Every structure is written in structure tokens, then in C-alpha cells.
Amino acid sequence: MTAAAVVLQTHGLVKRFGGITATDHVNLSITQGARHALIGPNGAGKTTLINLITGVLPQSEGRITLEGADITDLAPHQRVSRGLVRTFQINQLFSGMTPMETLTMVVSQHRGLGSRWWQSLGQDKSVVERCGQLLEQFRLTDVMHQRTEQMPYGKRRLLEMAIALACEPRVLLLDEPVAGVPAGEREELLHTVSALPADVSVVLIEHDMDLVFEFADRITVLVNGAVLTEGTPSDISQDPQVKAVYLGHGEGAHA
Amino acid sequence: MTILFDGIAYGMLLFILAVGLSVTMGLMNFINLAHGAFAMVGGYLTVVLMQRFDVPFLVCLPLAFVGTALLGAVLERTLYRQMYRKPHLDQVLFSIGLAFMAVASVDYFVGSQQQIMQLPEWLKGRTELGTGTPWELGMGHYRLFIIAVCAALTVGLQYVLSATRFGSRLRASVDDPRVAAGLGINVNVVFAMTFAVGSGLAGLGGALGAEVLGLDPTFPLKFMVYFLIVVAVGGTSSITGPLLAALLLGVADVAGKYYVPKLGAFIVYSLMLAILMWRPQGLFVRQGGK
Amino acid sequence: MANLQRTLLKKSAVQWWEPVLWLLAFSAPWAFPHHALIINEIAIVALFAVSLDLVLGYSGIVSLGHASFLGFGAYTAALFAKWIHPDPLLGLVVGTAAACVLGALCSATILRGSDLTRLMVTLGMALILFELANKFDGLTGGSDGLQGVVMGPVLGRFEFDLMGQVAASYSLAVLLALFFLARRLVHSPFGATLMAVRDNRLRAMAIGIPVSARLAAVYTIAAGVAGAAGALMAQTTGFASLDVFALERSADVMLILVIGGVGWLYGGVVGAVVFKLMHDVISNITPQYWTFWMGLFLVILVMVGRERLFKPWTWMGRS
Numbered sequence: 001m002t003a004a005a006v007v008l009q010t011h012g013l014v015k016r017f018g019g020i021t022a023t024d025h026v027n028l029s030i031t032q033g034a035r036h037a038l039i040g041p042n043g044a045g046k047t048t049l050i051n052l053i054t055g056v057l058p059q060s061e062g063r064i065t066l067e068g069a070d071i072t073d074l075a076p077h078q079r080v081s082r083g084l085v086r087t088f089q090i091n092q093l094f095s096g097m098t099p100m101e102t103l104t105m106v107v108s109q110h111r112g113l114g115s116r117w118w119q120s121l122g123q124d125k126s127v128v129e130r131c132g133q134l135l136e137q138f139r140l141t142d143v144m145h146q147r148t149e150q151m152p153y154g155k156r157r158l159l160e161m162a163i164a165l166a167c168e169p170r171v172l173l174l175d176e177p178v179a180g181v182p183a184g185e186r187e188e189l190l191h192t193v194s195a196l197p198a199d200v201s202v203v204l205i206e207h208d209m210d211l212v213f214e215f216a217d218r219i220t221v222l223v224n225g226a227v228l229t230e231g232t233p234s235d236i237s238q239d240p241q242v243k244a245v246y247l248g249h250g251e252g253a254h255a
Numbered sequence: 256m257t258i259l260f261d262g263i264a265y266g267m268l269l270f271i272l273a274v275g276l277s278v279t280m281g282l283m284n285f286i287n288l289a290h291g292a293f294a295m296v297g298g299y300l301t302v303v304l305m306q307r308f309d310v311p312f313l314v315c316l317p318l319a320f321v322g323t324a325l326l327g328a329v330l331e332r333t334l335y336r337q338m339y340r341k342p343h344l345d346q347v348l349f350s351i352g353l354a355f356m357a358v359a360s361v362d363y364f365v366g367s368q369q370q371i372m373q374l375p376e377w378l379k380g381r382t383e384l385g386t387g388t389p390w391e392l393g394m395g396h397y398r399l400f401i402i403a404v405c406a407a408l409t410v411g412l413q414y415v416l417s418a419t420r421f422g423s424r425l426r427a428s429v430d431d432p433r434v435a436a437g438l439g440i441n442v443n444v445v446f447a448m449t450f451a452v453g454s455g456l457a458g459l460g461g462a463l464g465a466e467v468l469g470l471d472p473t474f475p476l477k478f479m480v481y482f483l484i485v486v487a488v489g490g491t492s493s494i495t496g497p498l499l500a501a502l503l504l505g506v507a508d509v510a511g512k513y514y515v516p517k518l519g520a521f522i523v524y525s526l527m528l529a530i531l532m533w534r535p536q537g538l539f540v541r542q543g544g545k
Numbered sequence: 546m547a548n549l550q551r552t553l554l555k556k557s558a559v560q561w562w563e564p565v566l567w568l569l570a571f572s573a574p575w576a577f578p579h580h581a582l583i584i585n586e587i588a589i590v591a592l593f594a595v596s597l598d599l600v601l602g603y604s605g606i607v608s609l610g611h612a613s614f615l616g617f618g619a620y621t622a623a624l625f626a627k628w629i630h631p632d633p634l635l636g637l638v639v640g641t642a643a644a645c646v647l648g649a650l651c652s653a654t655i656l657r658g659s660d661l662t663r664l665m666v667t668l669g670m671a672l673i674l675f676e677l678a679n680k681f682d683g684l685t686g687g688s689d690g691l692q693g694v695v696m697g698p699v700l701g702r703f704e705f706d707l708m709g710q711v712a713a714s715y716s717l718a719v720l721l722a723l724f725f726l727a728r729r730l731v732h733s734p735f736g737a738t739l740m741a742v743r744d745n746r747l748r749a750m751a752i753g754i755p756v757s758a759r760l761a762a763v764y765t766i767a768a769g770v771a772g773a774a775g776a777l778m779a780q781t782t783g784f785a786s787l788d789v790f791a792l793e794r795s796a797d798v799m800l801i802l803v804i805g806g807v808g809w810l811y812g813g814v815v816g817a818v819v820f821k822l823m824h825d826v827i828s829n830i831t832p833q834y835w836t837f838w839m840g841l842f843l844v845i846l847v848m849v850g851r852e853r854l855f856k857p858w859t860w861m862g863r864s
Contacts, residue, residue: 054751080753092748094741096808104553105737106752114754115762117735122553132549145552167752286661337848343660344607345847348803351796352843359837476792480668487665521676528654528669535658 004031007201008053008084008171013062015045015052015225022048024226025062030171034201037212040222041245046205047089049222050173054086055079066171081110083170089179089205091160095149099140099159102148103131106166130166138162139188154185161192171201178208213237221245256392258510264398266505267405268467270498272460272478273485274412275453281491282429282449283339288350290457290482291475292357297323297458298465298474299361302370312375316404316462323458328451335450336443354475362472370470401463408456412494425449429492484527490536557732567721574713581709587821588716589777594801594813595720595727596770601799602808603731604763605743607660610667611771612794613651613674618644618772619789620678620685623694623779631697637719637776644772645765652761668792675790690786694779705781712781719777723770728810730766739763800839803846 008030015023022045030036038046051057053064055076063072071079094102104121107130108114122128135141138158143151148159157177164172177193178186194215196202206212212219212233219236221228223245229236236242276290297319304310304318330353338349378397416422427435428445436442461470468478481504489500504523511522570588574581593615600606622640630636654666678685685691698704703711730736741749742756750756779785788794797820805816828835 056747056750075755076750077753077755080751086751088748088751092745092751094744094748096740096744097737100549100553101737102741105734105741108734109738109752109754113734114738115735115759117730117733119734120554120557120729120732121734121737122550122557125550128550128553163748163752280661286664334844334848341847344601344807347607347609347664348799348843349847352840352847355836355840355843357840359834359840363837480672480792483661483665483668487661517680518676521673521680524669524672524676528666528673531658531662531666531669532654535662 004033006030007032007034007067008203009065010049010053011063011065013049013052013064014060015048015057016060022225023052023059024224026222026225026227028220028227030201030203031218032201033198035204035215035217036202037204037206037216037219038222039206039209039212039219040228043224044222045225046222047175048225050086050175050205053173054084080167083168084173085164085167085169085171086173087160087164087175087177089175091156093148093156093159093163096147098145098147099135099151099162100131100144102159103134103162103166104128106163107131107134110167134162134166137165138192154181154188157181157185157189158192161189165196169200171203172196173203173205175205176207177204178206178211257394258513259506260392260394261398262506262509263502264395264401264505265467265509266502267402267409268460268464269481269485269505270501271405271408272457272464273482273489273501274494274497275450275456276482277486277489277491277494277497278425278429278449278453280486282425282432283335283446285335285339286343286346286350287335288347288479288483289353289357289475290350290454291477291479292354293323293327293454293457294461294464294478295357295361295470295472295474296326296461297455298461298470299365299370300458301462301465302372302470305373312373312378316459319462320455320459323461324451324455326458327454328447330454331447331450336446354479358472358475365472367472370465372466372470374466397466401467404463408459409494409498416494421445421448481523484523488527488530557728571714571717574710574717578708578710581713583821583825585709585713585716585781587817588713588720589774589781590798590801590821591814591817592716592720592723592774592777593771593798594805594817595724595810596767596774596813597798597802598807598810598813599727599730599763599767599770601802602812603736603743604739604760606655606760606764607663608655608667609664609792609795609799610669610671611767611798612790612792613667613671614644614648614768614771615775615778615794616671616674616678616785616789617647618775619779619785620691620775621772622776623691623785624684626694626696626780627691631695632701633696633699633715633780636696636780637773640776640779641769641773644775645769647772648765648768649761651768652764655764656757656760668795671790671792671795675787678787678790685785685787688787690784691779692784694783694785696780696783709781716777716781719773723773724810724814727770731810735759735762800843803843 006029008028010026010028013023013026014021026049028049038049040046048057052059055074059072063070065071066079066082066084069082071082071084097105101121104127107127108121108124111127113119113124113127135144138161140155140158140162143155148156151159157180161177174193178189181189190211193202204212204215216233218230219233220230221236221242228245229239229241231239272294275293276287279285279287279290300322301315301319304315305312310318338346374397378400380396382394382396383392416426424435424440424445427438427440428442432442461474468474484504485497485501488504489497507526508520508523511518511520515522574584596614597608597611600608600611618640621643622636625636625639651670654670655663658666679687682688696705699711699715703715705711738749738754738759741752741754742759746756775789778789801816801820802813803816804819805814806812824835827838
């Protein structure tokens with residue numbers, strides 16, 4: 001059995017805020033095509049870890065490699081152009097733009113057209129086509145001309161995901177993608193997450209255990225900023241340490 | 256040495272004038288460019304009371320404070336409160352608008368000439384100490400008075416902030432208004448009182464400063480820049496930050512104007528620019544502060 | 546899909562009323578010769594406002610010191626005409642280029658910090674330039690201003706006349722050219738990324754936009770356009786004075802933009818027209834009236850809500 005290639009790896013990642021160690025020597029390894037979940041109680045440092053990996057927060061110690069290359073000193077936008085993309089737990093959208101404008105802009109930027117000032121935004125046919133594809137894929141066609149600030153929450157969450165996908169990620173970090181989404185609209189979102197192409201490696205932060213067990217082939221448990229344990233879903237669900245940490249929370253743990 | 260003395264006096268005055276702005280910015284996240292107008296109101300109130308009603312100088316000072324504080328409280332309740340959530344650009348425009356209105360009104364009703372402040376006899380005069388530069392110290396009595404009053408106010412402010420319940424409520428609200436409200440602190444009242452006191456202090460500063468800084472309708476606009484410098488450099492998360500910034504600014508300005516008069520305020524502006532480039536959040540911000 | 550493309554392109558297409566507007570504008574100095582001077586002023590101020598819109602409206606940079614570039618362009622063009630060559634177009638290019646360089650240098654200052662920091666830094670820059678211009682009065686004329694700038698004919702043929710008609714047409718032409726350049730810019734992918742940075746800087750970074758580089762680029766460009774306005778000012782009035790750096794200039798242009806509508810290029814133009822006309826009418830009554838009513842207007846404007854007031858079509862509830 002050939003071992004799958006490692007696409008994303010953190011080496012002894014540490015983050016300190018004054019006296020608090022938010023991330024404690026984390027070694028995370030994501031393989032090609034993984035469906036990897038990152039779980040842990042509130043305050044375990046999951047989002048901080050994502051912020052470190054994407055470069056939004058500078059690390060106190062440690063290194064990060066993406067497809068073998070050391071990206072520790074790269075700026076956030078440079079990491080994105082290498083295929084490391086994330087979504088946010090709280091929607092981070094562009095309030096003044098419509099989904100159509102947003103996605104066209106993101107696709108343009110991603111294809112290296114972002115600095116072109118003499119062309120019109122809709123001029124490149126392939127860009128517009130891709131935008132149309134994404135709008136359909138994420139069922140946003142009916143709201144594509146609405147300004148983001150006026151869209152219903154579920155649609156905004158879909159747009160949040162669409163934006164990430166428009167960047168053609170090689171490694172996708174999803175931070176609680178279904179958080180706050182009403183039960184009826186979760187299906188749409190979940191369906192899209194599982195329909196992601198197999199060569200995209202996905203790391204999912206999630207509290208909903210049903211979703212985690214359904215989606216992940218590997219789970220890392222983070223507690224107090226450090227990795228408690230890592231393994232397959234069946235390993236984790238039977239691990240007594242993990243059960244102790246989640247004591248009182250059964251399946252379908254709520255955030 | 257005299258320059259140092261004058262600089263300190265100027266700095267302390269600036270501090271009293273600007274501290275209200277700093278706290279408002281830190282507390283309500285509101286850029287209030289009309290702050291200088293409150294100072295002007297205090298100054299004119301004093302002048303009017305002294306000239307028309309023969310109120311003695313020392314009595315005018317607390318009256319200036321109270322009068323301006325009342326004005327601040329009223330305006331906060333009626334106008335400012337609706338502005339807190341608006342984007343910064345809107346706040347800038349709004350407060351510039353208020354400042355314009357204040358300037359124009361004063362100009363219209365009182366006239367645009369400089370107001371002369373008649374100081375009481377015991378505040379005029381100078382004491383000379385020491386000989387030979389740079390040790391000679393000429394202390395104008397009025398400047399001495401300013402330093403004394405401002406120092407007392409600073410100590411008082413620090414006391415209120417650290418040792419009273421209101422002070423801790425204020426600090427909690429600055430740190431995190433939502434959590435503070437959740438703890439049962441009436442954030443609205445804290446805002447209103449803070450704004451009132453800050454404006455009152457500005458008014459007091461305007462009254463105190465009229466003799467030293469001059470008083471005419473362009474006062475708010477002319478000095479607004481200095482207040483903003485104090486807040487930008489000193490930060491909004493403490494009162495020692497603006498204090499040090501104000502002292503630095505005062506000394507730098509007086510020294511600059513004395514030693515290199517041609518450059519005028521150039522020194523101050525460049526200093527500010529350099530500091531903000533180096534530390535965009537201000538010189539004296541604690542870790543994790545705004 | 547063709548629909549999609551059409552909708553996107555429609556935004557940047559020239560509307561029917563635009564050529565009409567410009568035609569009217571160009572014929573105005575000739576139809577109303579006595580007003581040519583004020584038309585010239587309006588064109589210059591409109592250009593200045595458009596340049597501020599690029600940084601404020603489209604990129605979200607709160608600047609109270611945009612007059613730095615206006616003044617720098619003005620003095621450079623004036624000095625160029627006086628000491629090197631009186632050709633207007635050459636001077637225009639020099640003034641614009643100089644302001645661009647200054648903008649590029651200053652762009653480092655606006656990248657970090659909060660809105661207040663940016664406000665202070667931009668303001669500080671304008672004040673520093675003011676003091677410098679004051680100090681080097683051998684060069685700049687100090688508080689008396691730089692006088693006796695005599696311009697050559699535009700394109701070698703059109704002499705600046707006393708009525709100001711040539712001046713007005715010249716300014717309008719420059720305004721038109723730069724306006725359409727700006728238009729291309731804001732409707733391009735580059736412009737879209739600027740708006741993304743304005744709306745959500747964090748997310749813009751997270752989708753691969755090099756935020757600092759973009760902001761620096763737009764600041765430089767806007768500085769150049771403001772410099773062009775300054776050059777026009779110096780050239781058409783034959784004069785450059787210190788108040789070109791004053792806080793009032795920066796505040797006025799912000800006001801103009803707000804009146805006309807931020808984030809809409811024609812906002813600068815509309816605002817300039819309205820502002821200048823109002824100014825003329827009101828300040829003839831009493832000088833204080835102008836300041837007061839301007840202030841009151843600002844207060845009401847902000848309280849009602851900037852967008853709602855000047856986009857009457859939004860009153861009906863449509864987005």
C-alpha cells in the first residue's frame with residue numbers, strides 16, 4: 001500500500017499570547033486527498049491553529065510546509081496563491097458586492113488578472129463561465145444580483161464556501177462550515193462539502209459529531225492547544241481519553 | 256530650563272484638553288473632531304462671565320467645567336448616541352459639521368477678535384530662579400497655576416479610575432462594552448457621564464488656556480490637530496499614555512519654536528509622523544489594547 | 546452565461562446621458578463666457594474629488610490630507626513653468642508625475658494602523674508640506690505665494706485668454722481624459738479587488754489579494770490625479786499659494802465627495818458643481834452663514850444616512 005503524500009504539515013507549531021500558550025507544539029500532518037477533521041472542546045485553539053497555518057497570525061515557534069515547500073515566512077496572500085485556502089466560522093463577505101461580482105472578482109484574482117486595470121471585470125469569457133459554474137454549484141443563481149448584505153444567512157454561508165472554492169484550493173481549511181445554518185439548509189452545504197473533488201485535501205473544524213463521523217477519514221483531537229490524540233473515526237470514538245474530554249457531551253455535541 | 260517649564264505647562268494643558276477625547280475614542284470608538292469646540296465654549300463662557308457679570312476668575316473655572324459638561328451631556332444624549340455605530344468616516348463628517356456650526360455661531364454672536372482674559376492680580380507676574388543658561392528658570396505664576404491645577408486634576412482622574420466603582424465600571428466598559436453590559440453595568444450611563452466629564456474638562460482647559468493659547472472662533476480647528484496627535488500617539492487605553500504624549504508634544508513644540516523658529520510646527524508634525532510610522536497603534540498601548 | 550457576461554459588462558458601459566453631459570459641459574464656457582472662470586474652478590475641483598474617491602470611496606482609505614498631492618502638483622507645475630518651460634501640457638505631465646512619486650513614497654504610511662492613525666498620518670503629511678512650503682519661501686514665495694506664472698499656449702496654439710474660456714476647456718479636457726481612465730480602473734478586476742479590500746480586508750487577504758501592494762498602487766495613482774488637478778490650478782490661475790495645502794482643502798473635497806456620493810465617480814463631478822454653486826450663492830449673504838449651514842448640512846446628512854439622502858431611488862426600497 002503506497003502511503004499517500006503529505007500535502008500540509010506543521011512542525012512543532014507554537015503560539016504564545018503573553019503568558020498563555022494557545023498552540024502547544026502541534027505537529028499536524030494532512031495527506032493528499034484527505035478528509036481530515038479537527039475537533040476539540042471550545043477554546044482548544046482550533047481556530048488559532050488555522051490562523052497560524054494561513055499566516056494571519058505569526059507563530060512564536062515552529063514551521064509549516066505545503067507540498068514540501070516551507071511556507072512559514074510567506075504572507076497570507078502568498079499562501080493562498082499556492083493553494084492553501086480557508087473559510088471562516090463567521091461569514092467574511094464583501095457587503096457591497098453581489099455574489100456574481102464577488103465570484104468574478106475572486107476568479108479573476110486567482111487567475112492572475114487581479115492587477116489588470118484596463119479591462120472590464122466581465123470581459124474575460126472563461127472567468128465569467130467559471131463564475132456561472134460556481135453560482136450554479138452553490139445554488140446561488142437566484143440571488144446572484146443581490147448585495148451580500150441583503151442575502152439570507154444560509155445563502156451567505158454558501159457564498160462563503162463558493163468564494164473559497166473559486167480560489168481553486170489544493171488544501172481547503174473549513175472552519176465550522178455549518179455553524180448557525182438552519183437544519184433545512186445544512187443539507188445543501190453538506191452535499192457540497194462531500195462533493196468536493198478527491199484531489200482537494202480538506203481539513204474540517206467541526207463540533208457536530210454526526211457530520212464529523214460521516215465526513216472524516218482521519219480525526220485529530222485538540223485540547224488546550226495541544227494534540228491529544230489522532231486516528232481513524234473508530235479509534236477516536238472508542239478512545240477513553242477523548243470520551244473523558246467530552247464527558248457529558250454525547251453524539252451531536254452542540255457548539 | 257524655562258523652556259522645559261513652559262513646555263510642561265503647555266503639555267499639561269493639552270492633556271486636560273485632550274483626555275476627554277482620548278477616553279471617548281477608547282470607550283465609544285468615536286472620532287469626535289468637535290472636541291475642540293467644547294474647549295472653546297468653556298473659554299468663551301469664562302470670558303463672558305468675567306466681563307459681563309464680573310464673576311471672579313477662580314469661580315469661573317468650575318463654572319466652565321460644569322457648563323460645558325452639561326452641554327456635553329445633552330449633546331451626547333440627543334445627537335452623539337446615534338452615531339456610535341456609524342462608520343468612522345460618518346463620525347468624522349458629523350463632528351466636523353458640529354465644529355463648523357459652533358465656530359460660525361461664536362463668530363456671529365461674539366465676533367472674530369481675540370478674547371482678552373483679565374487674570375486676577377495674584378496670578379500675574381513671574382519668579383526667577385537660578386542663573387546662567389540653561390539653568391535659569393523663569394516661572395510665570397500663571398503657568399505655575401496651570402501646572403498645579405492640571406496635576407491635581409490628573410491625580411484626581413487617576414484616583415477615580417483606579418479606586419472608585421465608577422472607575423472600574425468605566426474601565427470594564429472600555430475593555431469590552433458587551434461583556435460589561437452583560438455584567439449589569441449600565442453602559443449608557445457610563446458613556447453619558449464620561450462624555451460629559453470629558454467635555455467638561457475640555458471646557459475647563461479652554462478657560463485655563465485662553466490666556467496662554469489665545470481664544471477666538473478658529474480655536475477648535477487650530478488646536479484639533481494637537482488634540483488628535485495626543486490621542487493618536489498616546490493611545491486610548493490609559494490616561495498615562497495621553498499624559499506622556501501631551502507632555503512630549505508640549506515640550507517639543509515650545510523647544511522647537513524657540514530654537515528653530517523658522518520651522519514652526521514642522522518638528523511636531525514630523526515627530527508625530529515618525530512615531531505613528533514606528534508604532535501605528537500609538538506609543539503607549541498595552542498588549543492587546545485597541 | 547451570455548446573460549451573465551452582459552450584466553457584468555453593462556455596469557461599465559457608457560450610459561446614454563454621459564455624452565450629453567460632457568457635451569453640455571464643454572459648450573458651457575462658450576455659451577456662458579462670463580462664467581468661464583467658475584466653470585474652470587468646478588472642473589479642477591471635480592478632478593480633485595474624483596481622485597479622492599479612488600482612495601476613499603473605492604478603497605476605504607480615510608484621508609484628511611489629500612491636499613498634499615494637490616499642492617505638490619500645483620507648486621511643481623508652477624515652478625516648472627516659471628523656471629524651465631511654459632508649455633502647459635508638459636507642466637501638467639511634470640506636476641502629475643511629481644505627485645505620483647510623492648504618493649508612492651507616502652503610501653507606506655497608510656498601510657498600517659487604524660482609521661485614526663491614517664487620519665493623523667495623512668493630515669500630518671499635508672501639514673508638513675505646508676510648513677516646508679512656508680519655510681522655503683525663496684523658492685515658493687512663502688505666504689505671499691508663487692506669483693507671475695505665465696503659461697504658454699496650449700498645444701502651441703490656444704493662448705490662455707482673460708475670460709478664461711481656453712482655461713475652462715483645457716481643464717475640462719484633462720478632467721474628461723482622467724475621468725475615463727479612472728472609470729476603466731474602477732470597473733476592472735483591479736478595481737474590484739480594491740472594493741474587496743475596502744469591504745473586508747481580512748477576507749481579501751484570504752483570497753490571495755496582495756492588499757498592501759494594491760493600496761499602494763491606488764494611492765499612487767490617486768495622488769497623480771490630484772497632482773494633475775493642482776497643476777491645472779496653478780496653470781489656469783497663474784498662481785500657487787500655501788492654502789493649497791491647508792486642512793480646509795482636504796476637508797472641503799471630502800465634503801464635495803460626500804455631497805455628490807462616495808463610491809460613484811460622477812459623485813465627484815456632481816458634488817463639485819453643487820458645492821461651488823452653493824458656495825457662491827450662500828457666502829455672498831454672510832461669510833459665517835456658509836460655515837454654519839455647511840456644518841448643519843453635514844450633521845443632517847450623516848444622521849439621515851449618506852446613501853439614503855442622495856440616491857433617491859433607494860427611497861423606494863430597491864437596492
